Amino acid sequence: MGKYLIVNADDFGASTGINRGILDCHIRGIVTSTSLMVTGRAVHEAVAMSRDHPALAIGLHFDVCGEDERDFDTLGMAAVHEEFRRQLDAFADAIETLYGGRHAGTLGDIGTFSFYVTKNVVTGEGGC
Numbered sequence: 793m794g795k796y797l798i799v800n801a802d803d804f805g806a807s808t809g810i811n812r813g814i815l816d817c818h819i820r821g822i823v824t825s826t827s828l829m830v831t832g833r834a835v836h837e838a839v840a841m842s843r844d845h846p847a848l849a850i851g852l853h854f855d856v857c858g859e860d861e862r863d864f865d866t867l868g869m870a871a872v873h874e875e876f877r878r879q880l881d882a883f884a885d886a887i888e889t890l891y892g893g894r895h896a897g898t899l900g901d902i903g904t905f906s907f908y909v910t911k912n913v914v915t916g917e918g919g920c
Contacts, residue, residue, distance in 0.1 A: 800825045802853065805832035805839075815841055818848045827853035830882040839886045852883045 801814040804826040811834055817823040828838060828850050842848055854876055856866055865871040 798824050800827065802827055803829055803832070804842075804850065804853070805829040805835035805837075807832070808834050808837060810834070811838045811841055815845060815848075818845055823848070825849035825851065827851050828883060828886070829853045829855050830879050830886060831855045835886065850887065852880060854879055 799817075799822055801817060801823045803810050804814050805811065805828050814823055814826050818826075826848060829835060830852070832838070832855075842850060856872070856875070864875050
């Protein structure tokens with residue numbers, strides 16, 4: 793059995809520079825997956841750029857304490873769950889992946905998906 797190294801790049805969508813750096817490392821064969829910050833300033837650019845690189849696995853970077861203007865009770869489980877659902881829905885909308893008429897990743901209480909069948913999905917990274 794061969795050994796595999798998965799190199800994940802964090803914060804895809806945070807800025808143009810980060811987006812370019814992640815894709816450059818992916819093209820060079822270093823980065824195999826990334827986590828998308830749907831709260832990032834350059835999220836739409838990241839999604840558009842990733843369409844040319846379907847082998848780059850993309851998962852949700854759940855961002856609780858980001859640089860945007862969100863304000864919710866980070867200690868309240870209901871508020872955290874609601875924010876997670878909001879970000880997961882935004883992720884599914886951005887990636888535009890459907891299964892049976894529903895966005896992939898929203899079929900259960902918590903779900904994830906990847907652009908590429910042989911890549912691992914990275915989720916739940918990030919934090920304060």
